[in-house]
Structure formats: structure tokens, C-alpha cells
Amino acid sequence: MSATEEAESLKMLFRNQHAFLLPKIMFTASDLGVFDLLMESKEPLTSVTIAERLGTSPFGMERLLDACVGYKFLQVERKENQTLYGNTNLANLYLGKRSPKTQYYSLKLNAEFVYMRAQHLADSVREGEAQTYRLSDSSTKKFYEAMYRSESGLREFMEYMHEMWSLCGRDVLNAFDLSNFPLVCDLGGNGALAKEYISLYPNSTVTILDLPEVVETGKKHFVSSEEHRITFHEGDFFKDPIPEADLYILARILHSFTDENCVHLLTRLNKACKPGGGVLVVEIVLNEDRTGPLEAHIYGLVMLLCTAGKERTLSEYNALLSAAGFKDIQQKKAILFDAILGRK
């Protein structure tokens, strides 16, 4: 290794060791209102002004702002001997609570819930939580129980789910021409993909099948009562009757469950599916040689910490879908996520 390479490795080592601070930095700055203030002020501000307007110590605020500059969430300019802070495009778009494509609830979930679970990563790796709970998938159930314990927790989790599809829902649904599937059932949906679907396909209707708490909150806060083409159906998709449909959407569902439970669920869908219908699985698919993408590895660890599931390669999804009776399985890449379509 050359001296330059070693210096680069040391730098990377240092940064990676401290990368645990990153979700905290992003969420703290967002939650305190730094990005909203800078977006709305229309001009860059000093750390003292930002601290004053947000009611924090100037000393602490300056540290936070400088770290945000280091990670390129903020930019600085020097004017008349003052350092002025302004948002980068990334902050304007995603990081403010009032940003047009805000990811606030995603930042919160990662900086609080997942961060806490990550304290136990070594235990999860040692015990292989997914294996321990293999038969009952009870770790996935426990995850939802923890999330849905309070109405505010449930709403925040649903906001988090919506945020992702506000960024890439349309792209995922555009991966295939789904115009031959007017009657849709989104399992474990919450309204975000359903809204995209009916706006893309004017003759379609979507039934959302989810747990009773989600259905209640979804009706109250996420889907307007004027939206007659979206209906809610409460139930447990492992046990309760599955509504008949041309297309079943499973977005970020299979990666929470064991292979056995995935095949059980997919088999139920295959039985309920209209002839000529299909299933659309939306997940981040692992490369066959498991070298990436990094996003799949990240989700894989989150699944290990929170559920009984895992990310899978296309061959692995193929095996699950085929075991349940689906054929003609095709994959299309969308932004961040992959869409896999299987036909009955």
C-alpha cells in the first residue's frame, strides 16, 4: 500500500467509525428547524442568528451547522468577515420538515427507532433473530406491535411509508405497463401507492388490505373520503380472506418475512387471483453475487434488527413466486427499488 493509499484508508476508517452520528445530525438539524428556517429566510444566515431564531445555544448550533457543511447538507459563504450558512439543494428538497419532498419521518424513524435497535446488532447477529423466530415470524409481529402501540407512533410510521412513495412510487408503478390490471389489491399498503396507481390508470380501483389500526388511521388521515376508487379492507393477510383482484401489490412486504411465510402468503394470493392476473413485488433486489447494491445490504441489516425477514436476490424471489404457482416472472429496475411481476 502506498503512503497516499494508507492516508486515504485512515481517513475512511475515521469517517466510518463516526458514521453512527450521521442520522442523528440529519434528524437533529431537521427537527430543530434549521433547514426550514434557511429555506424560508431566502438568504444565508449566521450561526448566531440561526441559534437565536431556533432557541438554541450559539455554541452548540455552530457545531451542528459545521457538521452539516461537512456532509454537504449546508453550504457556507464568507461575507464581511461573517460565515453565512445556506441550504444545499438536497436540504431544500428533502431535509426540511416543510420541504416539498420531505423525508422528515424517515430521518426520525432511523435516528430514533432503528438507531436504538442497532445497539443490539451484535445480539441479532449472534442469535440470528430471523432464525430464532423462523416459524412464527413473531419478531415481525413484535415490530408492528411496537410501532402501532400509540396512535402517534402509527401515524409517524405511515408518514414514513408515504414519504418514500412520494419520491419513487410513480417510477416503480411505471416499470411495467399495468393497464390490463384494473382491479388491484395493495397488501400492507397505506394509500401512497394506491393514489399513484389510480392517477396513472384512470379505470382502476384499489383495495388496501392492512391491519385494523392502519385501516382506521389510513381512512382518517391519509386517503380522503372523496377518493371513491380507493377502499380499505381490514384483516390479517396470512389468515383472513383475500379480496379478488387482477393484481396484488406487495411493496416492502416480503422482505419482512421468512421464506415459509412468503410462500404461504403468495400461495393465498395465487388462489384469489383472477385468471390472467398477477402479483407485483416491490423490493430492493440483491445482485446475484450479493455484492450490492449497498441499499439492499443496509435494508438487510434493518430487517435483521426489526423483523424476521431479509433482502433477496432475483433467483430467491423467483423461487418463492414459482413455489406459489406464479409464472413468467420478470424484473424491472426503478429508482432505488425493483419491480418484479409474476403472472398466474
Ligand SMILES: C[S@@+](CC[C@H](N)C(=O)[O-])C[C@H]1O[C@@H](n2cnc3c(N)ncnc32)[C@H](O)[C@@H]1O
Ligand atoms: C413495511 S410496511 C410497507 C407498507 C407499504 N406497502 C409501503 O411500501 O409503503 C408493511 C405493512 O404491512 C402491514 N402488515 C404487516 N403484517 C400484516 C398482516 N399480517 N396482515 C395485513 N397487513 C400486515 C403493516 O401494517 C404495514 O402497513
